[in-house]
Amino acid sequence: MPARLYHERIARSDTAPARWLALTHGIYGAGSNWRSIARKVNERRPEWGVVLVDLRQHGRSEPGAPPHTIAACADDLRALCAELGDVQAIAGHSFGGKVALATRALVEPDQTWVLDASPSRRDAAADQSSTVMRVLDTMERAPRGWARRDDFVAAIVAAGHDDGLARWLAMSLVPEPSGTLALRFDFAALREMLADYRATDLWDVLEAPGGDVEVVVAERESALTGADLGRLAAAPPHVHVHRVAAGHWLHIDAPAAIVELFAARLP
Numbered sequence: 001m002p003a004r005l006y007h008e009r010i011a012r013s014d015t016a017p018a019r020w021l022a023l024t025h026g027i028y029g030a031g032s033n034w035r036s037i038a039r040k041v042n043e044r045r046p047e048w049g050v051v052l053v054d055l056r057q058h059g060r061s062e063p064g065a066p067p068h069t070i071a072a073c074a075d076d077l078r079a080l081c082a083e084l085g086d087v088q089a090i091a092g093h094s095f096g097g098k099v100a101l102a103t104r105a106l107v108e109p110d111q112t113w114v115l116d117a118s119p120s121r122r123d124a125a126a127d128q129s130s131t132v133m134r135v136l137d138t139m140e141r142a143p144r145g146w147a148r149r150d151d152f153v154a155a156i157v158a159a160g161h162d163d164g165l166a167r168w169l170a171m172s173l174v175p176e177p178s179g180t181l182a183l184r185f186d187f188a189a190l191r192e193m194l195a196d197y198r199a200t201d202l203w204d205v206l207e208a209p210g211g212d213v214e215v216v217v218a219e220r221e222s223a224l225t226g227a228d229l230g231r232l233a234a235a236p237p238h239v240h241v242h243r244v245a246a247g248h249w250l251h252i253d254a255p256a257a258i259v260e261l262f263a264a265r266l267p
Helices: 031-044 070-084 095-107 131-141 149-158 163-170 187-199 203-207 226-233 255-265
Strands: 007-010 019-024 048-053 087-093 111-115 173-175 181-183 212-218 239-244
Touching (some): 007 031, 019 070, 031 048, 031 255, 070 087, 070 095, 087 095, 131 163, 131 187, 149 163, 212 255
Parallel strands (some): 019 048, 019 087, 111 212, 212 239
Antiparallel strands (some): 007 048
8 A cells, every 4th residue: 555645735825836746855855855946946837836745754754564665655656646636747856766757657747857866777886885875874873862953963064974965964853752853764764765776777667658758967976877878868859868067965956957947847
Protein backbone atom coordinates (compact mmCIF):
# COMPACT_ATOMS: atom_id res chain seq x y z
CA MET A 1 0.00 0.00 0.00
CA PRO A 2 1.46 3.41 -0.93
CA ALA A 3 2.59 5.76 1.83
CA ARG A 4 0.41 8.85 2.18
CA LEU A 5 2.55 11.83 1.25
CA TYR A 6 2.29 15.20 2.94
CA HIS A 7 1.93 17.96 0.38
CA GLU A 8 1.46 21.72 0.27
CA ARG A 9 -0.16 23.67 -2.57
CA ILE A 10 1.48 26.94 -3.62
CA ALA A 11 -0.68 29.31 -5.68
CA ARG A 12 -1.72 32.95 -5.73
CA SER A 13 -4.94 33.62 -3.86
CA ASP A 14 -6.35 35.69 -6.74
CA THR A 15 -5.70 33.16 -9.52
CA ALA A 16 -6.89 29.56 -9.75
CA PRO A 17 -4.10 27.63 -11.52
CA ALA A 18 -5.13 25.70 -14.60
CA ARG A 19 -2.28 23.23 -14.11
CA TRP A 20 -0.13 21.90 -11.29
CA LEU A 21 3.52 20.97 -10.99
CA ALA A 22 4.35 18.35 -8.35
CA LEU A 23 7.82 19.19 -7.01
CA THR A 24 9.75 16.96 -4.64
CA HIS A 25 13.10 17.14 -2.90
CA GLY A 26 16.31 15.19 -2.62
CA ILE A 27 17.46 12.81 0.09
CA TYR A 28 17.58 14.44 3.57
CA GLY A 29 15.17 17.17 2.40
CA ALA A 30 11.48 18.08 2.42
CA GLY A 31 9.13 19.82 0.05
CA SER A 32 9.32 22.97 2.15
CA ASN A 33 12.97 23.39 1.08
CA TRP A 34 11.60 24.46 -2.31
CA ARG A 35 8.83 26.78 -1.03
CA SER A 36 10.59 30.02 -1.97
CA ILE A 37 11.34 28.71 -5.45
CA ALA A 38 7.74 27.47 -5.82
CA ARG A 39 6.31 30.85 -4.86
CA LYS A 40 8.51 32.66 -7.35
CA VAL A 41 7.63 30.20 -10.12
CA ASN A 42 3.94 30.75 -9.40
CA GLU A 43 4.45 34.53 -9.45
CA ARG A 44 6.10 34.26 -12.88
CA ARG A 45 3.67 31.66 -14.21
CA PRO A 46 0.39 32.09 -12.26
CA GLU A 47 -1.41 29.59 -14.50
CA TRP A 48 0.83 26.96 -12.88
CA GLY A 49 0.45 26.08 -9.21
CA VAL A 50 3.10 24.04 -7.41
CA VAL A 51 2.45 21.08 -5.11
CA LEU A 52 5.40 20.60 -2.74
CA VAL A 53 5.68 16.91 -1.82
CA ASP A 54 7.48 15.18 1.06
CA LEU A 55 8.73 11.71 0.06
CA ARG A 56 8.35 8.72 2.36
CA GLN A 57 10.84 8.77 5.28
CA HIS A 58 11.05 12.56 4.93
CA GLY A 59 9.23 15.58 6.29
CA ARG A 60 5.67 14.95 7.45
CA SER A 61 4.86 12.04 5.15
CA GLU A 62 4.14 8.53 6.33
CA PRO A 63 7.33 6.42 6.60
CA GLY A 64 5.88 3.76 4.30
CA ALA A 65 6.33 0.01 4.46
CA PRO A 66 9.57 -1.61 3.30
CA PRO A 67 11.15 -2.03 0.87
CA HIS A 68 12.17 1.62 0.62
CA THR A 69 12.98 1.76 -3.09
CA ILE A 70 12.69 4.13 -6.05
CA ALA A 71 9.74 2.04 -7.27
CA ALA A 72 7.98 2.34 -3.91
CA CYS A 73 8.54 6.10 -3.82
CA ALA A 74 7.23 6.41 -7.39
CA ASP A 75 4.11 4.45 -6.46
CA ASP A 76 3.58 6.79 -3.50
CA LEU A 77 3.81 9.78 -5.85
CA ARG A 78 1.56 8.10 -8.43
CA ALA A 79 -1.10 7.64 -5.75
CA LEU A 80 -0.85 11.30 -4.73
CA CYS A 81 -1.14 12.45 -8.36
CA ALA A 82 -4.24 10.28 -8.76
CA GLU A 83 -5.71 11.79 -5.59
CA LEU A 84 -5.00 15.37 -6.71
CA GLY A 85 -6.19 14.67 -10.23
CA ASP A 86 -4.76 17.72 -11.99
CA VAL A 87 -0.97 17.26 -11.93
CA GLN A 88 0.46 17.76 -15.42
CA ALA A 89 4.17 18.12 -14.62
CA ILE A 90 6.44 16.35 -12.13
CA ALA A 91 9.84 17.52 -10.88
CA GLY A 92 12.37 16.16 -8.42
CA HIS A 93 15.86 17.00 -7.22
CA SER A 94 18.62 14.41 -6.78
CA PHE A 95 17.00 11.26 -5.28
CA GLY A 96 13.64 12.90 -5.97
CA GLY A 97 14.68 13.39 -9.60
CA LYS A 98 14.98 9.65 -10.07
CA VAL A 99 11.63 9.21 -8.32
CA ALA A 100 10.08 11.75 -10.71
CA LEU A 101 11.55 9.87 -13.66
CA ALA A 102 10.19 6.54 -12.40
CA THR A 103 6.80 8.19 -11.88
CA ARG A 104 6.84 9.33 -15.52
CA ALA A 105 6.29 5.72 -16.54
CA LEU A 106 3.25 5.44 -14.26
CA VAL A 107 1.31 8.68 -14.87
CA GLU A 108 2.58 9.96 -18.25
CA PRO A 109 2.80 13.68 -17.36
CA ASP A 110 3.18 16.38 -20.00
CA GLN A 111 6.60 17.25 -18.58
CA THR A 112 9.12 15.67 -16.19
CA TRP A 113 11.97 17.60 -14.55
CA VAL A 114 15.09 15.71 -13.45
CA LEU A 115 17.10 18.14 -11.32
CA ASP A 116 20.71 16.91 -11.13
CA ALA A 117 19.87 13.21 -10.88
CA SER A 118 21.44 10.43 -12.93
CA PRO A 119 19.28 7.85 -14.73
CA SER A 120 22.21 5.40 -14.54
CA ARG A 121 23.18 2.64 -12.20
CA ARG A 122 26.11 3.52 -9.97
CA ASP A 123 28.93 1.49 -8.50
CA ALA A 124 28.55 1.63 -4.71
CA ALA A 125 32.29 1.94 -4.05
CA ALA A 126 32.70 4.77 -6.57
CA ASP A 127 29.71 6.60 -5.13
CA GLN A 128 30.97 6.45 -1.56
CA SER A 129 32.95 9.68 -1.97
CA SER A 130 29.97 11.69 -3.28
CA THR A 131 28.68 14.67 -1.33
CA VAL A 132 25.42 12.85 -0.58
CA MET A 133 27.19 9.87 1.00
CA ARG A 134 29.69 12.05 2.88
CA VAL A 135 26.77 13.98 4.40
CA LEU A 136 25.11 10.74 5.49
CA ASP A 137 28.34 9.49 7.08
CA THR A 138 28.69 12.80 8.94
CA MET A 139 25.12 12.70 10.26
CA GLU A 140 25.46 9.10 11.43
CA ARG A 141 28.65 9.89 13.33
CA ALA A 142 27.20 13.03 14.92
CA PRO A 143 25.74 12.97 18.45
CA ARG A 144 22.07 12.03 18.73
CA GLY A 145 20.92 15.12 20.62
CA TRP A 146 21.73 18.81 20.26
CA ALA A 147 20.99 21.65 22.67
CA ARG A 148 20.92 24.26 19.88
CA ARG A 149 20.62 24.26 16.10
CA ASP A 150 23.73 26.43 15.89
CA ASP A 151 25.75 23.68 17.61
CA PHE A 152 24.65 21.19 14.97
CA VAL A 153 25.47 23.61 12.15
CA ALA A 154 28.94 24.24 13.60
CA ALA A 155 29.61 20.49 13.82
CA ILE A 156 28.55 19.88 10.21
CA VAL A 157 30.73 22.77 8.99
CA ALA A 158 33.65 21.48 11.08
CA ALA A 159 33.26 18.13 9.28
CA GLY A 160 34.03 19.91 6.01
CA HIS A 161 30.59 20.81 4.67
CA ASP A 162 29.28 24.15 3.41
CA ASP A 163 27.50 26.47 5.87
CA GLY A 164 24.43 26.72 3.63
CA LEU A 165 24.19 22.94 3.44
CA ALA A 166 24.61 22.64 7.20
CA ARG A 167 21.80 25.12 7.85
CA TRP A 168 19.57 23.28 5.40
CA LEU A 169 20.23 19.98 7.22
CA ALA A 170 19.43 21.72 10.51
CA MET A 171 15.88 22.21 9.24
CA SER A 172 15.42 18.47 9.85
CA LEU A 173 16.12 18.75 13.58
CA VAL A 174 13.01 18.09 15.68
CA PRO A 175 12.40 18.38 19.46
CA GLU A 176 12.88 15.24 21.56
CA PRO A 177 10.94 14.53 24.81
CA SER A 178 14.22 15.18 26.64
CA GLY A 179 14.22 18.76 25.37
CA THR A 180 17.13 18.29 22.97
CA LEU A 181 16.96 18.44 19.19
CA ALA A 182 17.56 15.37 17.01
CA LEU A 183 17.53 14.55 13.31
CA ARG A 184 14.25 12.91 12.34
CA PHE A 185 15.85 10.44 9.92
CA ASP A 186 15.83 6.65 9.96
CA PHE A 187 19.39 6.21 8.70
CA ALA A 188 18.92 2.53 7.81
CA ALA A 189 15.94 3.44 5.60
CA LEU A 190 17.94 6.26 3.98
CA ARG A 191 20.79 3.87 3.19
CA GLU A 192 18.29 1.44 1.65
CA MET A 193 16.85 4.24 -0.49
CA LEU A 194 20.29 5.38 -1.63
CA ALA A 195 21.37 1.81 -2.41
CA ASP A 196 18.33 1.40 -4.65
CA TYR A 197 19.02 4.80 -6.26
CA ARG A 198 22.42 3.45 -7.26
CA ALA A 199 21.03 0.08 -8.41
CA THR A 200 18.19 1.47 -10.56
CA ASP A 201 18.64 2.24 -14.26
CA LEU A 202 15.94 4.46 -15.79
CA TRP A 203 17.38 5.35 -19.18
CA ASP A 204 14.56 3.42 -20.86
CA VAL A 205 12.03 5.63 -19.08
CA LEU A 206 13.88 8.85 -19.93
CA GLU A 207 14.25 7.90 -23.60
CA ALA A 208 10.72 6.50 -24.04
CA PRO A 209 8.35 8.64 -26.16
CA GLY A 210 5.92 10.84 -24.28
CA GLY A 211 5.99 14.20 -22.56
CA ASP A 212 9.11 16.34 -22.47
CA VAL A 213 11.94 15.57 -20.05
CA GLU A 214 13.92 18.55 -18.75
CA VAL A 215 17.29 17.48 -17.31
CA VAL A 216 19.09 20.10 -15.21
CA VAL A 217 22.83 19.56 -14.70
CA ALA A 218 24.82 21.21 -11.89
CA GLU A 219 28.13 22.23 -13.44
CA ARG A 220 30.33 22.45 -10.32
CA GLU A 221 29.52 19.09 -8.71
CA SER A 222 26.95 16.99 -10.48
CA ALA A 223 25.31 13.64 -9.88
CA LEU A 224 25.66 13.06 -13.63
CA THR A 225 28.89 11.62 -15.00
CA GLY A 226 30.64 12.35 -18.27
CA ALA A 227 29.13 9.13 -19.65
CA ASP A 228 25.66 10.35 -18.62
CA LEU A 229 26.21 13.67 -20.39
CA GLY A 230 27.41 11.91 -23.52
CA ARG A 231 24.29 9.76 -23.64
CA LEU A 232 22.08 12.80 -23.02
CA ALA A 233 23.69 14.54 -25.98
CA ALA A 234 22.36 11.76 -28.19
CA ALA A 235 18.95 11.51 -26.49
CA PRO A 236 15.65 11.76 -28.39
CA PRO A 237 14.27 15.26 -29.11
CA HIS A 238 11.82 15.22 -26.19
CA VAL A 239 14.82 15.32 -23.79
CA HIS A 240 16.27 18.79 -23.11
CA VAL A 241 19.44 19.45 -21.11
CA HIS A 242 20.09 22.64 -19.12
CA ARG A 243 23.36 23.46 -17.34
CA VAL A 244 23.42 25.57 -14.19
CA ALA A 245 26.51 27.11 -12.58
CA ALA A 246 26.00 25.48 -9.19
CA GLY A 247 26.90 22.53 -7.01
CA HIS A 248 24.58 19.58 -6.55
CA TRP A 249 22.35 21.33 -3.99
CA LEU A 250 20.63 23.49 -6.61
CA HIS A 251 18.00 25.01 -4.31
CA ILE A 252 20.80 26.33 -2.09
CA ASP A 253 23.37 27.34 -4.73
CA ALA A 254 21.24 28.64 -7.61
CA PRO A 255 17.58 29.23 -6.72
CA ALA A 256 17.19 32.15 -9.15
CA ALA A 257 18.49 30.07 -12.06
CA ILE A 258 16.03 27.28 -11.23
CA VAL A 259 13.13 29.76 -11.11
CA GLU A 260 14.18 31.10 -14.52
CA LEU A 261 14.24 27.61 -16.00
CA PHE A 262 10.80 26.69 -14.69
CA ALA A 263 9.36 30.04 -15.81
CA ALA A 264 10.80 29.63 -19.30
CA ARG A 265 10.19 25.93 -19.86
CA LEU A 266 6.87 25.05 -18.22
CA PRO A 267 4.39 24.48 -21.08
